[in-house]
Amino acid sequence: MKTSSRRMLQLRPALRIALIYAVFGGLWILFSDRLLALFVANAHLLTRLQTFKGWFYVLVTAGLVYYLVSQHLRRETQLEGSRRLSESRLQAVLDNAPAAIFIKDTRGHYLLANRLLREIIGSSEGSILSKTDQDLFPDEQARQYRAHDIEVLNSEKPMEFEEIMISPGGLRRYLATKFPLFDEERRVYALCGILTDITARHGAETQLKKSEERYRTLAANFPNGMILLFDHDLRYLLVDGTGLQELRMTKQEMEGRTLADLFPPAVREAVEPQYRAALAGEKRVAEVAFGDFLYEVHTLPVYDERGDVVAGMAMTQNISQKKQSEKERLLLENQLFQSQKMEAIGRLAGGVAHDFNNQLTGILGYTEMILQSLRPGDPLRSDIEEIHRAAERAAGLTRQLLTFSRKQIISLQVADLNEIANEAQRMLRRLIGEDIELVFVPAPDLAHVKVDRHQIEQMLVNLAVNARDAMPGGGKLMIETANVELDEKYCRQHPDAVPGRYAMLAVSDTGQGMDENTKARLFEPFFTTKEKGRGTGLGLSTTYGMVRQHQGTIGVYSEKGVGTSFKIYLPSCDEPLAPAPPAPARGEVTGKETILLVEDEQTVRDLAEKILARYGYRILVADGGGSALLQAQRNNEPIDLLLTDVVMPNINGKELYRQLRERRPNLKVLYMSGYTENVIVHSGILEADANFISKPFAIEALVQKVRQVLDH
Ligand SMILES: Nc1ncnc2c1ncn2[C@@H]1O[C@H](COP(=O)(O)OP(=O)(O)OP(=O)(O)O)[C@@H](O)[C@H]1O
Ligand SMILES: [Mg+2]
Known part of the structure; x- marks a missing residue:
């Protein structure tokens, strides 16, 4: 109608x-x-x-x-x-189009074929027009084309098909877009087709697919990392590996999306040039930080059978842990090197000081004896006094060196660090002066420690003096104590330390702090940054020696311009506090008792013999353990006191005393605390109640100690 x-x-x-x-x-x-x-x-x-x-x-x-x-x-x-x-x-337009275009009537006769199509088919226009596919192509293909055409004609809608065409150039694959043409009455009178060559794309896709399949199993089992395959648009085709969890992304989320879609700009900037290089055929390695982790990213090209790059592959490995352990290893190596260095310096210093010390005992003793025998107005007196003073200064230095090399005999007593620090406060206040505020923060219930009290005091003095020197304009000096547990981790980083419970003594200041170089050399003897005459560089080295001799460790934390904190950790013990040592007896120092003097160093032996003889004692002299035992056997008279060096060749002082006492149970002993090399081997520690006197000794000190031991 x-x-x-x-x-x-x-x-x-x-x-x-x-x-x-x-x-x-x-x-x-x-x-x-x-x-x-x-x-x-x-x-x-x-x-x-x-x-x-x-x-x-x-x-x-x-x-x-x-x-x-x-x-x-x-x-x-x-x-x-x-x-x-x-x-x-x-x-003209159709002939120059990059696609093959045709129009067929509803029965399949070609009404139009552009140049590209003619070229593909390999015939002239005249020979195509009004022909059907049946006339132009092999049966199977012609049937397929016709089937597609009929589908479009029936549905009256545009449709897409993938069609294969065998042309003179070989097999090619096309994406065919076909649509019906209508006349004025909306009746379908023809069918138009546009063919796009997808042979290349399809080839790359299959190659990609092949690569994907090849790498998928590998990726899924890639240990501690990931394998990522990406195409030329930097789109991930495949993502897998055990390291995927760390990214907080699933592979479903990642695959099909691009680098830009998934990662923040920082990562993108680091990775993109690397990806592009891979796609250009170049292998690269870089370290890339993402989130809390550091990754090593290897990128390489993926080739197809023809040798073209079809994709890029990134293999990532989380190296945060490795980096960390490497850092720890370096630190440890450094620490080990430090402690070996300290050990070597200690041995050298200790050896020199030991020999020096015996000589100094002689110089000091003989000058003292000369002084005692000189008249008050004697013109020689002041010269001898000079010699004596110089020898004392030298003895002070060797004492410090021996402390550093841990060759000093110490007497350990169970003590409370809080009490020692508290007692020392008055003295420290005087040392540091008015401009520096001293704050003492003792920990309640501080564990007991087994220490040589004098050494602890000495440590406090050394640290406080350093703190004072670091705060010329005044500041705050803080002494703290605490119970601390050193764990495996700490000890791994500090080879000197052993895991366990410790009492900590910290001395901190708000001074100038120090640089890395100073920190590294701090504990070396004679290392000082102070001007000549202001410091000898022995303060911290002796402190270090003392701490080590207590089986403790010392750590330093310092920041330039902020301050410094030294922390000393001493092993805690559960024993009760030791009773206070008896006050040294004053008064009469002469005696008539028999003393067995054992000393391998002749200067010291002669000196001690002379001094004691002068004070009335009867002296038996031996130059070692063997001759001492012989002397004791030969003499049936009582021997009251054994005055012996601690360690001598063959028999050490402790052992000698033990053997002598079997026959003479009342024998008393006074050890001369020689700073000998071997003492350390034998722990270097006498029982807390052992009597001992340090070399070099003053005449007064020796005779008083002898008297005190005999009377006790
Ligand atoms: N609290 C501190 N603040 C800043 N630097 C310090 C501190 N303690 C030590 N130092 C640095 O460590 C160096 C060595 O200290 P150490 O106590 O061994 O020697 P010294 O103080 O220089 O001399 P000495 O103690 O023998 O008089 C010092 O010269 C100084 O540079
Ligand atoms: Mg010092």
Whole structure:
């Protein structure tokens, strides 16, 4: 219904003309005769005129028809021309399109084929037009094309197919977009097809697929890391590996998305050039930080069978742990080196000091004896006193060196660090002066320690003096104590330390701090940054020696311009506090008892013999353990006191005393605390209640100690 009315409309101009013609023609025939009959009465004339009128009518209508038809024909020719023009334009466009394009009628005859299609098929236009696929292609393909065509014609919708075509260039793969063409009445009268060559893309895709499959198993089991395969758009094709959890992304989330979609700019900037290099055929390695971790990223190209790069591969490994252990190892090596260095320096210093010390005992002792025998006004007196003072200063130095090399005999007593520090406070206040505030923070319930009290005091003095020197403009000196447990981890980093419970004594200041170089050399003897005469560089080295001799460790924390904190850890013990040592006896120092003097160093032996003989004692002298035992056997008289060096060749002092006492149970002993090399081997520690006197000794000190031991 609708179509017929449309058709009526299209026909209207012609109909109108025909109707007008019919009306005018009819009117003419009707009225021209009547009009003629009005004016002409003659029947013959009338008939003749009517014949003329008929001729006239034919003439006019013939002219009219001629005019109309010729006009129509002219317009037709013009239309044909412009249609030709647009068709040739269309053909040019089609021929230059990068796709193969055709139009077929509904029965499959080619109405149009552009140049590319003609080239693919390998025939001229003439030989394609009005042919069907059946005529042009092998059966199987022709059937497939036709099946696709029919699908589109039936559905009347555009559709896409993948079609294969065997052309002179070999097998090629196309994406065929086919759609129906409609006429004015919306009837499908033809089918248009556009073919895009996807052979290359398809090839790359299959290669990629192959690579993906090849790497998928490998990736899934990649230990401690990930394998990522990415294409030329930096889109991840495959992501897997045991390290994936750390990224907090699943592989489903990552695959199919690009580097830019997934990672923050920092990672992208680090990784992108590397990825691109891989896609350009270059292998690279870099370290990339992401989140809390550090990754080592290896990138390399993935090739297809033809040797083209189809993708890039990144293999990542979390190296945070490795880096950390490497750092720890370096630290440990450094620490080990430090302690070995200290050990070596200690041995050297200890050896020199030991030999020096025996000589100094002689110099000091003999000068003292000379001084005792000189008259008060003797002109030699002041010179000898100078010698004595110089020898004392030298003895002070060797004492410190021996402390550092841990070759000093110490007497351990169970003590409370809080109590020692508290007692020392008054002395320390005097040392540090008014500008520095001293704060003491004792830990409640501090564990007991087994220490040589004098050494602890000495440590506090050394550290406090250093703190004072570091705070010339005043500041705060803090002494703290605490119970501390040193764990495996700490001890791994500090080879000197052993895991366990410790009492800590910390001395901190708000001074100038120190740089790395100073920190590294701090505990070396004679290392000082102070000007000549201000420091000898022995303070911390002796402190270090003392701490080590207590089986403790010392650590330093310092920041330039902020301050320094030394922490001393001493092993804690569960024993109760030792009773206070007896006060040294004053008064009479002479005696008549028999003393067995055992000393392998002749200078010291002669000196001690002379001094004691002068104070009235009877002396038996031996130069070692063997001769001492012989002496004791030969003498049936009582021996009251054994005065012996601690360690001598063959038999040491302790052992000698033990053997002698078997026969003489009342024998008393006074050890001369020689700073001998071997003492350390034998722990270097006498029982807390052992009597001992340090070398070099003053005459006064020796005779007093001897008297005290005999009377006790
Ligand atoms: N609390 C501290 N603050 C800043 N630097 C310090 C501190 N303690 C020690 N030092 C640095 O360590 C160096 C060595 O100290 P050490 O006590 O061994 O020797 P000294 O103080 O220089 O001399 P000595 O103690 O023999 O008089 C010092 O010269 C100083 O540079
Ligand atoms: Mg010092």
